[in-house]
Amino acid sequence: MAGISIRNLVKSYGSFTVVPDLSLEIADHEFVVFVGPSGCGKSTLLRIIAGLEPITSGELYIGDKRVNGVPAAQRDIAMVFQDYALYPHMRVYDNMAFALQLRGMPKSDIDSRVRQAAAMLHIEAYLDRKPKELSGGQRQRVAMGRAIVRNPQVFLFDEPLSNLDAKLRAQVRAEIKALSQQLRTTMVFVTHDQIEAMTMADRIVVLQGGVVQQYDTPEVVYERPANQFVAGFIGSPTMNFFAVEWRGDAAVFAADATPAPLDDALGARLRAAAGKAVAGVRPEHFQVVSANASGIPVQIKLVEPLGSDTLIHFEVAGAAAIARVDPSLKPKPGERLFLKPQPGKIHLFDAANGRVLP
């Protein structure tokens, strides 16, 4: 087992730079999730760690070994591919045993390892089948089994759940997390799905355009996003953003100059930023208040009942916004009510570069 150290990594395809300059430390035993929109370079990074893609410049260490230029075959890593990439001509057993056979491991050892992994993943019944005789979920497990038997230094996963249906995805998500706690192997997991990132990761790397936007625990990334991109990407429904300004001696919504509910501390931060900022509030951080509690007056445009919660859509100063409210409120479209952000749950971002305001 080993940590991973990426130092000043640059990756270009010809004149197209995918990763401009990236440094990252992943600790031993850690479960790190790379999350970001499609095309942000997640797979590229993972494939660089795997040794499937050469580095343009910079350094990569697995454990304390510099692995620039070391072929994938010699890196002692295991990878689960998005399309599973099982060997079609081999039975499930041989798919799992293949890497061990290549290493010349004794047959009996291979057998016990394959059977142990198969038991762990509940695929013992399929060991004699060919991949094409399996369902998507079963193939996914075989792909994981093939990685587990290796007992590698590092596990790499490239969106392994994206081809599963929603229910199975949630189940396998939990299983992978349980597995990681059981195996304690360093894991790097790539996904575009922020829920997978939040639920599984010890630490999340939020990527955009090949640049690390934030690298921290799920709690911190959610509660203290480093910039407006992270704030908008993590959380569902996405955070509401409003342009706010300091006018005269009060904070107002920039669009219509109606009062914005910023407290003194936030007002001070707004003034320090030349009086212009973007305020962010998550849907779950609105509370419904009575008319005289200086809330924001809104009119409900649309109601989405989720069962456990209800989402209401409305506009604030011309901008569309969503709040998550208690279903017992029984909100109706057209109804008017007053909303107030919970104390301490308003984020302020620089209007120009999106960075969180100090």
Next chain:
Amino acid sequence: MNSTLLSETLIRRLNTAQLVLAGILIMSPTAWMVLSSFKPSFEVTAYPPTLVFSPTLENYVELMQTTPFFSYAVNSLVVTLGSAGLGLLFGIPAAFAVSWTRISWPAVLALAARMAPGTLFLLPWYVMFRQVGMIGSYTALILSHAVITLPIVIWVLLPSFDNIPRSIFEAAQVDGCSITRVLWKIALPLVGSGIAVAAILSFVFSWNYFLFALVLSNGDSKTLIAAAFNFVGEGSTQWGALMAAATLIALPPLVLAAIVQRWLVSGLTLGAVKG
């Protein structure tokens, strides 16, 4: 509804007619050849061709008595198997390398060599092989026929290799395979039907090619097809014996072509990935 049904029937009938026509065009010379080989010699060149005749083996007997047919057949077999083997030996790694690196000019070059008229190679080869004293040797014939087989192998296998999802190769690399191992352990078993097709097509084309053998062989190493060519115009042409020879020569390619059909339809990589 009715009119679409009608036109569908019409289309199906036209299709059938087209196939029958093509079949007749392709098969009638072959049928004529086979039938003629069993005709008494005076009837072979009769006009109009006789359709009813008492079949005889006299042409075959004459062929065997007047020519060393079996030693020619052995020559053909050695050259054909040798050149098909050589084509596979170099063509398989070449096709894999082209597919892997996506550097395609070597494959294009091989194809260009195949498309160039054989006479282009013939003169330089004749000079080269004569200088090293290899005229009439199996080696010279096998090497020259590799020009036929190598491009076939490369171009039949290239799409087969291209069709294997790249992630399967990458998984094998991560599992510990060098690129050579990826070829032998993963890629080759997945293109089995492609290799069968390549081998059989190589065999057929090499077997049928006569130009190189005509010039680069001598009396002892002549291949069947080159020998048959010599029947024509040596004084009086023995049409009956020639038809018998042609029938026998055509037999192996026909049998192999029938076998290829089975292999052409095979989806081994299905189910490898999501689906």
